[in-house]
Amino acid sequence: MTDTAPQLGLERIYVKDISLEVPSADVFTKEWQPELDISVATASNDLDEDHKEVILSVSVNAKNAGSTAFIAEVQQAGIFLLRNIPEGDLPHLLQAYCPNVLFPYAREVISDIVTRGSFPQLLLAPVNFDQAFLQAQAELEAGEADSTDEKADEKEDKKDEKK
Numbered sequence: 244m245t246d247t248a249p250q251l252g253l254e255r256i257y258v259k260d261i262s263l264e265v266p267s268a269d270v271f272t273k274e275w276q277p278e279l280d281i282s283v284a285t286a287s288n289d290l291d292e293d294h295k296e297v298i299l300s301v302s303v304n305a306k307n308a309g310s311t312a313f314i315a316e317v318q319q320a321g322i323f324l325l326r327n328i329p330e331g332d333l334p335h336l337l338q339a340y341c342p343n344v345l346f347p348y349a350r351e352v353i354s355d356i357v358t359r360g361s362f363p364q365l366l367l368a369p370v371n372f373d374q375a376f377l378q379a380q381a382e383l384e385a386g387e388a389d390s391t392d393e394k395a396d397e398k399e400d401k402k403d404e405k406k
Contacts, residue, residue, distance in 0.1 A: 250293075251336065252324040256348055259298060260318040263356040270312040275363065277312060280304040283370055287337045293326040297341040301349045303357070303365065315357050315365075319349035339376040346370055 281303050288296045298320045305312040323341055325333065350367045357365040 247327050249328050249332075250324055250326040251328065251340075253321055253344060254294070254324055255322040256345065257320055258317060258352060259320040260316070261352060261356065262314070262316045263360050264314045265360055266311050266313075270307055270310065271361070273308045275307060277305045277307050279365075280306075281367065285338055285342045285372075287341070290322065293324055295323050295325055295337060295341075297321050297323055297337055297345065299342045299345040299349050301353055301367070303353060303367075305362070305365075313357065313360055313362060315353050315360075317349050317352045317356075319345045319352060321345050334380075335373075335376055338379075339372040342370075342372045346372070 281301070283302075284300045286298045286300070288298075290296055298318050300318050301316070303313075303315045305314075321341060321344060323336075325336065328336065346369070353367060354365055357363075
């Protein structure tokens, strides 16, 4: 392999932050009919020229009988080697590929801490980070197109005003 060949590798997976909050014990005296609010977010940080830290944050807010039963949160992180990767490929890798690698670990942590809190097992459904990335890109491009259209309309309006 040449020194300029693209290299992608996972060097470490770790839990950056973890939390389970059970605000009130009376949740255990009620029939379990939870309403779940699940949020997923990604972030990345440069560690050095070739390494990025990617953080997948998963938060589950469970309500039962109108009150919060638990809040489970994890920041599952990974250190990825990204050497000689074309700049155009980085957003997809950091926002889709790397989170896809981290998600099974975050899913397991959420399931484990919820069970340790003596709640029924919670298995999060898979997340399609590729689809989410493509949708975000399409929305961004549509926003840029709208912005370009608005600027063109403004130029037309200014031409009309001069007449």
